[in-house]
Amino acid sequence: MHNQQPDNQGRRAFLRRSAQLALSGTALPFALNLAAIGEAAAFDATDYKALVCVFFYGGNDYANTVVTYDDESYNLYSAIRRGGAGQTAGGIALAKSALAPTLLNPFAPLAGGRQYALHPAMTGMANLFNAGHAAVQLNVGPLVVPLTKAQYSSSDRANYPRPPKLFSHNDQQSIWQSSSPEGSTIGWGGNIGDLAMAGNGNSLFTCINVTGNAVFLSGDSALSYQVSPGGAVAINAVKNNVYGSSAVKAALATLVQQPRTHVLENEYNRVTARAIGAETQITSGLAGVSLGTGFPASNSLADQLKMVARLIGARNALGAKRQVFMVSIGGFDLHDNLIAQHPALLGKVSDAMTAFYNATVELGVANHVTAFTASDFGRTLASNGDGTDHGWGSHHLVVGGAVRGAAFYGTPPPVSVGSTAAAQDQWHVGQGRLLPSTAVDQYAATLATWFGVTDPELAGILPNLRRFGVAAGRPDYPTNLGFMG
Numbered sequence: 001m002h003n004q005q006p007d008n009q010g011r012r013a014f015l016r017r018s019a020q021l022a023l024s025g026t027a028l029p030f031a032l033n034l035a036a037i038g039e040a041a042a043f044d045a046t047d048y049k050a051l052v053c054v055f056f057y058g059g060n061d062y063a064n065t066v067v068t069y070d071d072e073s074y075n076l077y078s079a080i081r082r083g084g085a086g087q088t089a090g091g092i093a094l095a096k097s098a099l100a101p102t103l104l105n106p107f108a109p110l111a112g113g114r115q116y117a118l119h120p121a122m123t124g125m126a127n128l129f130n131a132g133h134a135a136v137q138l139n140v141g142p143l144v145v146p147l148t149k150a151q152y153s154s155s156d157r158a159n160y161p162r163p164p165k166l167f168s169h170n171d172q173q174s175i176w177q178s179s180s181p182e183g184s185t186i187g188w189g190g191n192i193g194d195l196a197m198a199g200n201g202n203s204l205f206t207c208i209n210v211t212g213n214a215v216f217l218s219g220d221s222a223l224s225y226q227v228s229p230g231g232a233v234a235i236n237a238v239k240n241n242v243y244g245s246s247a248v249k250a251a252l253a254t255l256v257q258q259p260r261t262h263v264l265e266n267e268y269n270r271v272t273a274r275a276i277g278a279e280t281q282i283t284s285g286l287a288g289v290s291l292g293t294g295f296p297a298s299n300s301l302a303d304q305l306k307m308v309a310r311l312i313g314a315r316n317a318l319g320a321k322r323q324v325f326m327v328s329i330g331g332f333d334l335h336d337n338l339i340a341q342h343p344a345l346l347g348k349v350s351d352a353m354t355a356f357y358n359a360t361v362e363l364g365v366a367n368h369v370t371a372f373t374a375s376d377f378g379r380t381l382a383s384n385g386d387g388t389d390h391g392w393g394s395h396h397l398v399v400g401g402a403v404r405g406a407a408f409y410g411t412p413p414p415v416s417v418g419s420t421a422a423a424q425d426q427w428h429v430g431q432g433r434l435l436p437s438t439a440v441d442q443y444a445a446t447l448a449t450w451f452g453v454t455d456p457e458l459a460g461i462l463p464n465l466r467r468f469g470v471a472a473g474r475p476d477y478p479t480n481l482g483f484m485g
Contacts, residue, residue: 048315049368049451050323052308053189053216054301054353055177056345056375058332059169061388062434063381064092064342065122066136066395067099068415069115076415080432081383092338092383094120102126104136107406114412121347124354125397129406133357133366134399135483138410139427140443141377141393141436142175145467146477149426152435167390169333172376176440177216179463188444189324190219191461195453197222201319204278208311210304211328225278227311229303232282285314293359295352301329302352305371309359312369322452332375338387349373357399366401370484372447373397374440381432382417393427393434396443402450402485409483411437441465442481450484 068077074087074096082091089095099117104126110116116136118126128134142163151160164181165171171181178184190207197203197219207217209226217224227233291313295306304327315323329352331345353371360366378394393413413427413434429435441462448461458465458479466472469479 046321047368048321048365050308050312050325050365050370051189051192051447051451052305052325052327052356052369052371054305054349054371054373055173055211055214055216055326055328056332056349056373057173057328057330058334059172059376059379059390060332060394061334061338061342062378062391062394063388063432064094064338065119065346066138067094067117067119069096069099069103069117070113073114073415077381080381080415080417089339092387104408105130105406106408107132110408110412116408116412118350119343119346121343122350125350125399128354128357128399132405133401133403134397135403135405136408137396137398137438137443137481137483138408139393139413139434139436140396140410140438140440141434142172142179143436143439143441144464146439146474147435149429149435152429166392167377169376169390174215176374176376177214179441184215185218186220187214187216187218188448188461189216189326190222190224192219192448192451192453193217193222193322193324194219195457195461196322196324196451199321200323202278202281205282205311205318205320206322207324208308209326210307211326214326214328216326217324227282227307229300229307231286231307232279281318282311282314285317286310288317289313291359291362293355293362295355295359296348299348299352301327301348302355304328305352305356306359309356309363312360312365313363334379335384335387335389353397353399360401368402370398370400370402370447370450372399372443378434381415381428389431391431391433392429393436393438398447398483404483404485407483409438409481413437438481439464439468439477442468442477442479445479446481446484449480455479 063077063081068074078087078093081093083093084090087096089098098120102118102120102122104116104118118129125134129136144161144163147160152162154160163175174180174182174184177189178187193207197206200206204223204225207219207222207224209217209224210229212226214224289310291306291309293309295302308325308327311318311325312323329345329349331341334341356371357366360369373396375394378391379388380391382388411427416428417432427435427437441464444462445458445465448458453461465479468474468477
C-alpha cells in the first residue's frame, strides 16, 4: 500500500499497539509514560507555538474562492462558468467588477501577469493578505507520489499510484487529515502532538478539538481533548447537584473517581478523574482570560476560533508550550445553489479568521500562532448547472504573523476544463478538476517544520513525504514550500 509506511519507526508502532491494549486497563498509562520519556529529547520547546486547522467540510469551490482576475484568465473562467457579456456575473461566474475590492496585491508579481482576487465576501482576508499576514498556497491536495497528467492516466498504478477513493467525501476528509481513507485512527496533527506533548505541563492539552470528533488530532499517544465553543465539557452529575442534592453529587463524585481493585473499574475511574481534573483546570484558566477583540455573532466558526483564542490566552495557566487545534465549518458540498450559498460561507470564514488573527495580536502571540485551511477537495471548474461537482486539488489560505504573506506559493494552474492532453491542460483531469501540483504532505511538512519538528521526525508524521523533495530526486516538489518565516 503506497499510503502506508512499512518501516514506520518501531517505537511509534509499539506505542500504537500499547494504546490499543488499553482495553486491558493497564497499558494506556504505561504507553503515555513511555511516550513522555521517549519524546522529551526529540522536541524541546522553550517558547510558545500553535497550529490551528480550519477545515471546510463538503469540499470548497476553489475557483470562486481564489478567483483568477487578469483579463485573459478571467475571460476563460467566465466562459467556462457561463458568465455574462462584458465580464458581468452569470451562471456561476462572479462579475469582475465585484472582485476589485478583494484584489490580492502580492509583494512579487506572478509570472505571465496572472492576478487573483478573493471572493467579494472575503474583504477581511484580502486585507490580511495585502498587509502581509496571509498567503495563498495554490493547487494543493493529496498525492501519494508526484504525478503528471499522463502518469495519472496511466494503467501503471504500481509506479504511479493515485490517492485511494478520490472524490469521496469521508475518505478524502480522512486522507487530508491522516494520509489514509476513512477508518484511520491516527492523524498528522496528532502525530505532531506526539512530539510536543512531553514539553507541556499537562500533555492532555496538546491537541484540542473545538469541533467534534476528527482523526486529525489523534496521535499514537497524544489524545484529542474536546471542548465546546462555550468551554470545557463537564460531567454534569459531578459538577452540579443531583436531584437538587449536594450530598448525592458528592457521593457520585467519590464513586466515579475512587481507586478500585478491579483493573477495568480502576482504569475507568482513573480516566474519569482525569477528565474532571482537566475540566476544572480549563475552566479556571479561561476565567483569567478577557478578550477585547470582537468576534462576529451568529457565526459558529467564529465561536470556535474565539474559544481557541481564549485557550491560547490561558496557555500559561494550562502549562502549554506547543498546541495543535482544530475547528471547522460545513456546508460546502454545493452541487446546487453555489451563487446563493457560497458567499455567506466564505464571509463567515473571512470574518472569523480575521477576528482570530486580531485576537492573537491582542494576546501578543500573532507571530506564534498559524491558522491554515483544509477541505475534502476542490471542485470542478465546469458548472453542472447551478453548482459544481467533486474535484481534487484546491487553493488554501495560511494566516499568522510568522507567515511570509502577501504572496502566492505553488503553481498557478491554467484556466481550463482539461478536455485535451495539451500542455496547457497538464493540471486538469476532466471538468476542471485540478491534479494537485503540491501535496498535502508538503503543505503539512512546512507547517510542522515551523512548529519545531525536525527533518528526521517528519517521516514518522507524514508517510508519503519520503517520495518528495531533494532526497527523493524531486526538487520540483520541495518538502518546505517556503510560506513560513
